[in-house]
Amino acid sequence: MENTPTNKELYATDQWVRPFLKKYKGLLYLALFLGFLTFFSAGALMFNSGYLISRAASLPENILMIYIPIVLTRAFGISRPVFRYIERLVSHNWVLKMTSDLRLKLYLVLEKDAIFFKSKYQTGDILGLLSEDINHLQNLYLRTIFPTIIAWLLYIFIIIGLGFFSWWFGLCMLLMLGVVVFLLPLISVLVNGARQEKQKVSKNELYKTLTDNILGVSDWVFSQRGEEFVHAYEKDEAKLRELDEQIKRFNRFRDFILQTAFGVITVAVLAWSSVRFPGNHGGAANWIAAFALTVFPLIDAFAPLPDAAQEANIYKDSIKRLNDLPEVTQKNQEAVLIPANTEIRIRELSFSYDQTAKNVLENLTLNIQPKEKLAILGRSGSGKSTLASLIRGDLRPKEGSITLGGIPTADFDDQITKAIGVIHQAPYLFRTTIINNVRLGREEATEEEVWQVLASVGLKEMIQGLPDGLQTMVDEAGLRFSGGERHRLALARILLQDTPIVLLDEPTTGLDPITEQQLLDTFFDTLADKTIIWITHHLQGVHMMDRVIFIEDGKLEMSGTPQELLAENQHYQQLYAIDRGQNKN
Structure with missing residues (x-):
């Protein structure tokens, strides 16, 4: 039985994800910093707003004494959406650069070993690699790495900040926020992580089943067993839907616990601030609303953590599948090989x-x-x-x-x-003009040269008789032409290629x-x-x-x-x- 590598071993030998962390590390650090500033600005906005409301409400004449909080409220109110917008631009730009390179690398692998690849993988495997695996690696950054690192930075910042006001309440928040930051994600991994990995495997199997049967759909129809295929596929699809529903049910229950935890944290902050800053009006009591309101925007930073953690297992499978592909070797484009003879x-x-x-x-x-x-x-x-x-x-x-x-x-x-030029069993004609189809043999060929090769293969008169001549559009796969005519057009390409x-x-x-x-x-x-x-x-x-x-x-x-x-x-x-x-x- 093949040994399954651990997460540490897999990521240590990974050649598909880790290289891009270094290649675009500047954009990565900027995206993380902007993400931190987004939630910092949101919390600071609510902190200043709470202080401002309390101070202004205590005595009306205080409105003249709170100019700085007003300015800060404006500043954080503007900076929060600005940082959020820039963070989205930078993070998505980083991810799109990374996935673009991943797809290019994957296409180079498929091109290099296309013949071997078909002997080892089914079409559904290729679709799974192109769709599911690349998509999952994209989500690895957007939905797991970025939110997790930003939340951890905020967690450390909050605990240290509260520690300056009260070391014992800082320890309490260390535990209470730790439930959200560590315990709930861990439970999500244990309960839903395996389900999501199974969900991804099921999707890949559906890709393989569907493509295999669609490619052979004529045999299903001719054998009058088309309904059997449809029922079998619907049965597999129903299993996947049931798995999806199990994941959603747990997520709804977990989100309820998560919101309850934030409610407890909010009440705890309110109670602590009331004790820490006593008073009826003005003075220290103005800080109560500031601390209590700060909790609410931070919920958006910590809420994605359980989802991010439970999806980590499916990324492992994607990374393993991609790393199992052969290495991409750089082609030597400099050396021009000229054979002595043919x-x-x-x-x-x-x-x-x-x-x-x-x-x-x-x-x-x-x-x-x-x-x-x-x-x-x-x-x-x-x-x-x-x-x-x-x-x-x-x-x-x-x-x-x-x-x-x-x-x-x-x-x-x-x-x-x-x-060497090749004419295959079924030459393909593209949905473009006749002249463009023939010029596949040599793109720079003149119209006169195209007519010459068409005359050589016996198609000149037929094409001249068409309303648009060489500019006639060819329908998909060239079905308007007979088999013999498609082969003659392929021969015309070869004559232009002149191999x-x-x-x-x-x-x-x-x-x-x-x-x-x-x-x-x-x-x-x-x-x-x-x-x-x-x-x-x-x-x-x-x-x-x-x-x-x-x-x-x-x-x-x-x-x-x-x-x-x-x-x-x-x-x-x-x-x-x-x-x-x-x-x-």
């Missing part, structure tokens, strides 16, 4: 997605010459797509090497887009045979002067390739020209017959 050399390549898992590719050796047309065949799960990711540099080999012009492909990082190597990742899947053949003819005609690596699962169009290889269980099973394999390789002959719908025994 030859791809694969030497004794082995790869697995997990150190303990079986290799997806095993001891693969292969050379791909410049301008060669290579087809990679294999059944689903044979390792074709993994090999494509290795060629693109998205993955690093577990053993062996894969180089482009003598440089490991994984070292190119983003620069690989200058050498020496083009990787076709099963681009004709789902198309009818006639459209498929027309699209393949367009691909190979327009890309005749480039290296083509075509990943496919069947043999239509393979006769146009220079070489065909077949991967089975991660190993290279056959290699040769289409003509040689069809004449000499029995396995290829069987595949060819099956692909043509013939029975071959």
